[in-house]
Amino acid sequence: MPKVLVLDGLSDEGVALFRNAGIETDVKPPQKPDELAAIINDYDGLVVRSATKVTAEALEHSTRLQVIGRAGVGTDNIDKAAATKKGIVVMNTPGGNTISTCEHAFALMLALCRNIPQAHQSMQEGRWDRKKFMGTELCGKTLGIVGVGRIGGSLAKRAKSFEMRVLAYDPILSALKAESLGVELVSLDELMSRSDFISIHAPKSDKTNNMITAAELKKTKPNCRIINTARGGIVNEQDLAEALKNKLIAGAALDVYTSEPFENNPFIGLDNIITTPHLAASTDEAQLTVAVDVAQQMVDFLTTGAIVNAVNVPSLDSETRKTLQPLLYLAERIGLFQSLFITGRPKSIEIEYLGDLGVTDTYPITSAIICGFLTPMVETINMISAPSQLQERGIEANEKRGTAASSYAFEIHVTVTTDKETRSVRGTLFNRTDPRICTIDGMRVDAKPEGYMLVCMNEDKPLIIGRMCTAIGEAGVNIANLMLGRDERGGHAMTVLNLDAPLSEAVLEKCRQVPHVKEVRLVALPEPHHTF
Numbered sequence: 182m183p184k185v186l187v188l189d190g191l192s193d194e195g196v197a198l199f200r201n202a203g204i205e206t207d208v209k210p211p212q213k214p215d216e217l218a219a220i221i222n223d224y225d226g227l228v229v230r231s232a233t234k235v236t237a238e239a240l241e242h243s244t245r246l247q248v249i250g251r252a253g254v255g256t257d258n259i260d261k262a263a264a265t266k267k268g269i270v271v272m273n274t275p276g277g278n279t280i281s282t283c284e285h286a287f288a289l290m291l292a293l294c295r296n297i298p299q300a301h302q303s304m305q306e307g308r309w310d311r312k313k314f315m316g317t318e319l320c321g322k323t324l325g326i327v328g329v330g331r332i333g334g335s336l337a338k339r340a341k342s343f344e345m346r347v348l349a350y351d352p353i354l355s356a357l358k359a360e361s362l363g364v365e366l367v368s369l370d371e372l373m374s375r376s377d378f379i380s381i382h383a384p385k386s387d388k389t390n391n392m393i394t395a396a397e398l399k400k401t402k403p404n405c406r407i408i409n410t411a412r413g414g415i416v417n418e419q420d421l422a423e424a425l426k427n428k429l430i431a432g433a434a435l436d437v438y439t440s441e442p443f444e445n446n447p448f449i450g451l452d453n454i455i456t457t458p459h460l461a462a463s464t465d466e467a468q469l470t471v472a473v474d475v476a477q478q479m480v481d482f483l484t485t486g487a488i489v490n491a492v493n494v495p496s497l498d499s500e501t502r503k504t505l506q507p508l509l510y511l512a513e514r515i516g517l518f519q520s521l522f523i524t525g526r527p528k529s530i531e532i533e534y535l536g537d538l539g540v541t542d543t544y545p546i547t548s549a550i551i552c553g554f555l556t557p558m559v560e561t562i563n564m565i566s567a568p569s570q571l572q573e574r575g576i577e578a579n580e581k582r583g584t585a586a587s588s589y590a591f592e593i594h595v596t597v598t599t600d601k602e603t604r605s606v607r608g609t610l611f612n613r614t615d616p617r618i619c620t621i622d623g624m625r626v627d628a629k630p631e632g633y634m635l636v637c638m639n640e641d642k643p644l645i646i647g648r649m650c651t652a653i654g655e656a657g658v659n660i661a662n663l664m665l666g667r668d669e670r671g672g673h674a675m676t677v678l679n680l681d682a683p684l685s686e687a688v689l690e691k692c693r694q695v696p697h698v699k700e701v702r703l704v705a706l707p708e709p710h711h712t713f
Contacts, residue, residue, distance in 0.1 A: 183247075183483040184223065188212055189230035191252055195472030202480045214239040221246055226479050228252060229259070231441070231459065237263035248482050250475040253278060253462055255412065255560065257385055261493045262708075270482065271493045274474040276331060281467035283335040286380050286410045289434035289455060293378075293406045294319060298455050317404070320344045325376030327392070328383030328411065329354045329364065330559070330573070336380055337362050348372045351383075353527055353558050355575025356600075366526075373400040378408065384560025385412035395420040398429055406432040410461040413438040422447035425454055436461050492563050508538065509549040511616040514630035514706065515595050515608045516553030518618065521704045522636065525601030529577040530554065535584075536591030539613075547580050550595055589619060624666035624675035632661070633680040634704045640697040641667045641674040649676070649698070652691040658682045 184205040187196055191208070199206040207224075211232035217239040221227070228250045229235060235249060237260045249259055251273040264271050292298060296314040303310045324340045326333045329351040337347045341363050349364040350372045359366045369392070372379065379401075383389045393407075393416040407430060409416050418439060424430050425448070434455040435448070441459055448454045462468070474490075481487040488494060519530075532547055540546075548564040551571050555562045559570055571578055583594065589609040596605045607620040608630070618628045621636065628634065635653075639645050646665070653660060659681040667674035684692075684703055692701045 183225040185226035185228065185479065185483075186220070186224040187228045189228075189232040189252070191228055191230070191476075192468050192472035194469055195228070195252070195476040198473060198476040199480060202484065204480065204483060212239075218242060226250065226483055228475060228479065231255070231258055233258065235259040235264070240264060240267055240269070243267050243269070248272065248479055250274075250479045252468075252471040252475045255385075256492055257412065257560075265493045270488060270491050272475065272478050272482070272488075272490050273492055274471040274478070275490060277471035277474055278462035278464075278467040279331045279335055281464040282332050282410055282461040283339065284464075285436060285457075285461040286332070286336055286382070286408055287339055289408045289410070289436065289457070290319070290324075290378055290380065290406070292455055293408070293432045293434050299452060319378075322346070322377040323348060323375055325350065325367075325372040325379040326364070327351075327369070327372065327379065327381045327415075328389075329359070329362070330382065330384075330570075332410075333380075333382035334362055334573075336382065337364050345378075348376060351574070353555075353574045353576065355526070355528060355577075358573075358575025361575075369397070370400060373397050373405075374402070376405060377402065378406050381407070381409040381411045381415050383411055383415055384558075385415060386557070386560065388557065389415050391415075391417050393417065393421075395423065398424040401430050403428065403431065405430045406434070408434045410436040413441070419447055422451065425451050428453075490563070494563075505540065505545055507610055507614050507616070508540070508546055511608050511610055511630075512546045512549035512593060513553035513556075514616055515593055515606055515618065516550035517556055517706060518553075518630050518634075518704060519595055519597045519604065519606055520554045520557050521706065522606070522702060523597050523599050523602065523604050525599030527554075527576050527597060527599050529579070529598045530571070531594075531596040531598075532578070532580045533583045533594040533596075534581075534591070535587045535594060536589060538591045538593075543580065543582075546593070547578075550593070551578065554597075592619065618677075620666070621675060621677070624668065624673070626664045626666045626675060626677045628664045628677040629662055629679055631679065631706055633683050634706060635676075635678040635680055635684065635692070636702045636704060637676040637678075637692065637698060638700040639674050639676065639695075640699070641669075641671050642697045645674075645695055645697055646676060648695045649692045650678075652688055652695075653678070653680070653684065656684060656688045658684060658688075 182203055185199050187208045189211050196206055214236040221243045222245045226248045230252050240263045246269050248270045254273055254275050256273050259271055261271050295316040300314045323346045325348040326337055327350050329349045340347050347364040348367050350369045421433055432453040436457045436459055478489045534543055548567050552562055552564050552567040555567055555570055592607045592609050594607045605622050609617055609619050611617055616630055618630050660678050661681055662679040664677045689701055
């Protein structure tokens with residue numbers, strides 16, 4: 182029978198579920214990476230919360246481990262790339278601690294506006310500082326929410342019951358969904374300048390790391406208070422500490438930090454901040470829910486092979502996955518390309534299948550497209566959760582089988598409409614294995630969807646390509662591939678280059694200044710987060 186290692190204090194109900202299923206289960210305290218590496222090959226499954234870091238070092242010599250279960254949502258303490266390379270499924274439990282985290286954020290907001298921890302401490306020290314701790318009401322104030330997923334949406338509902346005005350910054354939340362929540366969609370700058378309270382609920386990613394720094398903090402009202410229960414580093418800790426010291430903002434409350442336990446704490450000694458040791462998900466109810474959920478998912482996987490809530494592999498049986506692998510990879514690449522290529526807030530995704538894909542059920546392919554599209558915007562996404570995550574954000578999705586003629590055996594056609602533009606991309610497989618973007622906005626390009634892609638829209642005139650390539654070469658960047666397309670001689674043209682490295686904004690501006698160039702966009706496609 183399989184054997185599972187449970188770390189980080191999983192609830193007894195989760196441990197019992199494993200043992201009742203006949204799975205041998207060891208329970209240990211949190212492990213350091215080298216300690217975990219020394220014992221990892223004794224187990225088929227590993228369960229962690231946030232205390233244990235499952236690093237590449239911990240997994241380097243793993244040959245037996247099949248699945249890692251995260252009792253919670255965030256998986257940033259697990260090296261998913263290393264796990265994928267080892268063929269290890271990584272699962273999480275989305276939604277299990279939504280209410281717990283939402284309520285903790287609201288508790289911090291109330292504690293901030295009424296100085297509850299500071300007043301309590303003064304009483305413990307035998308003082309009666311009634312005048313010192315003058316508070317402020319939530320009623321009538323403006324709350325800005327950064328990231329309106331499950332938790333942010335739950336916070337908005339509760340804030341409305343306190344008669345607060347709610348602003349929202351979320352790049353992929355639709356206007357219709359915002360209206361249903363009773364929130365006003367605004368830019369990050371506007372949210373920073375108008376809010377009395379700001380609560381962070383965005384995922385941690387390259388886009389959100391240091392999202393709020395000194396520059397953003399200078400735009401706030403002096404009475405603004407900031408709460409972060411999402412991930413450490415979204416608000417720059419040093420900049421926040423300086424803003425608090427200089428009274429640029431009235432206060433802050435943090436539950437998450439760039440290092441946990443928190444090292445080099447810049448907030449020690451400040452009287453206008455409240456800090457808690459990552460307690461947002463620490464309720465009996467939340468811990469019971471995530472423990473039972475993760476245990477049941479892992480039992481199902483270890484006994485039947487079923488995959489639920491995986492963040493690095495799709496939920497398909499092995500034979501179907503093998504058949505669909507090239508198609509799913511192509512689909513994910515097209516969705517990811519569109520997500521990084523478009524500008525504006527997404528409103529809809531239209532997916533059309535042309536020709537003979539070799540399969541009748543296109544649902545996994547559609548899910549892979551949506552998964553790729555949401556990957557840069559959502560912290561944990563997989564093929565199971567992608568369609569509901571898209572719907573949750575109010576982005577309309579439609580799928581159809583087309584009858585139009587094609588130059589290829591088949592095409593996957595993805596059109597994304599935002600509040601600023603509509604962009605269309607088609608992709609195919611050469612020889613059923615080699616993924617290509619065959620057209621962009623109707624221009625045939627046959628480009629490889631990988632790495633750094635420079636897309637140039639221009640008039641069909643001489644010397645344009647030479648001048649652009651010179652600017653790129655002078656910047657020391659090598660061109661791996663170059664594809665050209667045009668609608669007619671002397672008409673509109675498109676150039677797609679695969680580059681070995683990114684271009685600076687200065688080099689991109691040089692390309693834009695080439696005569697007859699209309700638009701230049703750089704798309705940086707990361708390596709796939711999902712194994713197909």
